[in-house]
Amino acid sequence: MAFHKKEEFTQKEQELAAFAKAMSHPARIAILKVLAQRNECICGDIVEVLPLAQSTVSQHLKELKNAGLIDGTIDGPRSCYCINWKAFEKFSSEFNFLFNKLKVKNEKACC
Amino acid sequence: MAFHKKEEFTQKEQELAAFAKAMSHPARIAILKVLAQRNECICGDIVEVLPLAQSTVSQHLKELKNAGLIDGTIDGPRSCYCINWKAFEKFSSEFNFLFNKLKVKNEKACC
DNA sequence: ATCTATTATCGTATATTTGCGATAATAGAT
DNA sequence: ATCTATTATCGCAAATATACGATAATAGAT
Numbered sequence: 001m002a003f004h005k006k007e008e009f010t011q012k013e014q015e016l017a018a019f020a021k022a023m024s025h026p027a028r029i030a031i032l033k034v035l036a037q038r039n040e041c042i043c044g045d046i047v048e049v050l051p052l053a054q055s056t057v058s059q060h061l062k063e064l065k066n067a068g069l070i071d072g073t074i075d076g077p078r079s080c081y082c083i084n085w086k087a088f089e090k091f092s093s094e095f096n097f098l099f100n101k102l103k104v105k106n107e108k109a110c111c
Numbered sequence: 112m113a114f115h116k117k118e119e120f121t122q123k124e125q126e127l128a129a130f131a132k133a134m135s136h137p138a139r140i141a142i143l144k145v146l147a148q149r150n151e152c153i154c155g156d157i158v159e160v161l162p163l164a165q166s167t168v169s170q171h172l173k174e175l176k177n178a179g180l181i182d183g184t185i186d187g188p189r190s191c192y193c194i195n196w197k198a199f200e201k202f203s204s205e206f207n208f209l210f211n212k213l214k215v216k217n218e219k220a221c222c
Numbered sequence: 223a224t225c226t227a228t229t230a231t232c233g234t235a236t237a238t239t240t241g242c243g244a245t246a247a248t249a250g251a252t
Numbered sequence: 253a254t255c256t257a258t259t260a261t262c263g264c265a266a267a268t269a270t271a272c273g274a275t276a277a278t279a280g281a282t
Contacts, residue, residue, distance in 0.1 A: 005271080016134065021135035047258095077258040166230080188229070
């Protein structure tokens with residue numbers, strides 16, 4: 001009875017939601033922050049920074065990668081991740097398109 | 112064993128994540144879109160537009176309200192919702208602060 | 223006071239997320 | 253070939269989220 005009806009919505013709506021979902025956990029925000037701050041790609045340093053087990057961090061990384069927010073290459077024993085800036089560009093512009101554009105029209109809300 | 116460790120993270124990280132979470136479902140994106148497009152506050156018109164039951168829409172509205180993305184006033188039998196633009200301003204600026212600022216520094220990723 | 227239309231809440235079933243320890247997989251070092 | 257350090261995956265338990273129908277709550281209309 002709880003089939004997720006996500007398919008019923010627009011492509012754009014789904015994309016935006018998927019992007020937002022990838023960022024919907026503080027751990028993943030923290031990971032993105034670390035990746036953004038360091039020039040070299042980080043691997044297990046993230047684990048040291050976060051208050052989570054290695055396996056959990058790995059899972060969060062996987063989710064971020066699946067959502068396309070980060071890129072990752074496996075270099076044998078160590079993996080290298082970095083932010084996919086293009087994805088953020090896209091999200092940012094879609095987000096602004098949806099809301100900022102409309103904002104001018106009706107700045108004053110009714111309630 | 113699956114205690115959510117959200118408290119372990121920064122206030123800002125949690126805020127951003129909470130905001131993103133509120134937008135992490137296509138139905139809620141769709142609701143925000145409807146609210147943004149109409150000048151008057153919408154109540155049950157949203158139910159007509161979405162492919163979901165009334166109770167489900169009400170639940171989504173509640174989540175959006177709890178997250179502070181929308182305001183709502185109960186006018187007896189009908190309720191009136193509208194977007195909280197200030198919240199979006201805040202999110203937008205925090206989001207940009209976190210990522211756009213850093214983007215300039217290391218535009219070219221390593222992987 | 224009763225009826226009506228609209229919205230919120232409750233209860234419930236299912237699906238997904240979160241987190242961890244244990245274990246596998248990988249490539250370099252010895 | 254074996255050892256080591258690092259990362260990914262598996263299996264599980266608990267918490268959340270999603271969706272719906274049924275029911276309660278609300279204020280205006282009759």
